[in-house]
Amino acid sequence: MKKDTGFLIDMDGVIYRGGELIPGAKEFIEKLIREDYPFLFLTNNSQRNCRDVVAKLHRMGIHVQEKHIFTCAIATARYLASQKPNGTAFVIGEGGLLTALHQNGYSIVDDDPDYVVIGEGRTILLESVDKAINMVMRGAKLIATNLDPYCPSSNGTIRSGCGAFVSMIELATERKAFSAGKPSPVMMRLAKAELGTRSFQTIMLGDTMETDILGGVQMGFKTVLTLTGSTDIGDLEDFAYQPDYVIQSIEELLEKGAFEAIIKGEAKPELVFA
Missing domain, CATH: 3.40.50.1000 (HAD superfamily/HAD-like)
Structure with a gap:
């Protein structure tokens, strides 16, 4: 029971x-x-989708299901869907975030989005950041999957987190991001x-x-x-x-x-x- x-x-x-x-x-x-x-x-962590997280845990000997995983990407996507159903987003992030947005009815666009959504990424280009800055200046709402300034890595060092990336856009646009994580x-x-x-x-x-x-x-x-x-x-x-x-x-x-x-x-x- x-x-x-x-x-x-x-x-x-x-x-x-x-x-x-x-x-x-x-x-x-x-x-x-x-x-x-x-x-x-x-x-x-918004990078991996639930299936990827489950696979990592399985390799460690912890046998759970996708229903046991809840990421900041899922929270962000559900929040956006509740605010503006079937909206559009320009995304700086990876597969977990893109999957969550698609599953909640969002379309990923490269121009005139409702929201600019920032997640973690291992290869974030300054060109994408500049694009995001201009979109926010033109009225797109700035969303962060989380505001963690750094993330731990597997070799014991740290790497830049979502909060670090978002701060660049906040500073340039003088707009504060909303975070659902x-x-x-x-x-x-x-x-x-x-x-x-x-x-x-x-x-x-x-x-x-x-x-x-x-x-x-x-x-x-x-x-x-x-x-x-x-x-x-x-x-x-x-x-x-x-x-x-x-x-x-x-x-x-x-x-x-x-x-x-x-x-x-x-x-x-x-x-x-x-």
């Missing part, structure tokens, strides 16, 4: 780090599937609706205070910060908001009583609490 409590789970820094699976991640997801807890992997309530609300849970029954599990935890706090979700990603325990004092729980890694949720304590909102001495 499907449980009332559901999980929204960030990926990089929670399930894997670069190309390496974090200990306990596979077993935790198997537990959710076995015990019929609804869950979604929530990612601010984490921590935007747009993405968090859409993901919760997919789970079919109520706010207090939704648990956000992530490694980043500025996106995962902030998004969950703003929506009234229970929030669990894991320290296997971009946040150290000492960083918490820099934020005006705090997660409900702090764990060393996802493996802690497999320990006796820890999972149940978080489900029920109870304290457990072995866990670190903010």
Whole structure:
């Protein structure tokens, strides 16, 4: 029987780090599937479509389905479809974003679009940025799939994120982009609706205070910060908001009583609490 409590789970820094699976991640997801807890992997990466993400997870030994993946590209496309059905977009981005827009009734154009939509890309040309700037100056609305300034790479370095690309257009046009990705309530609300849970029954599990935890706090979700990603325990004092729980890694949720304590909102001495 499907449980009332559901999980929204960030990926990089929670399930894997670069190309390496974090200990306990596979077993935790198997537990959710076995015990019929609804869950979604929530990612601010708009490059890959759901099938590609599933294939990556399968290679790591985590056997999930496309229905378990919810990307900022999907959130962006659904938001645009709700604002202007069957609209048009000039896109700087890759396959995941293009697929999501097409699936939600949008046409990709090279002239006079309703929206300029920016996602991640490994080969973004200055010519495309200049084109986007002129479109926004002529009235197209500027949309970002997320505002992350950088993204981690598989070799441990970082690369420019969507927010870095968008900032160029914002600076040139003096227009601010609207973002539907984490921590935007747009993405968090859409993901919760997919789970079919109520706010207090939704648990956000992530490694980043500025996106995962902030998004969950703003929506009234229970929030669990894991320290296997971009946040150290000492960083918490820099934020005006705090997660409900702090764990060393996802493996802690497999320990006796820890999972149940978080489900029920109870304290457990072995866990670190903010």
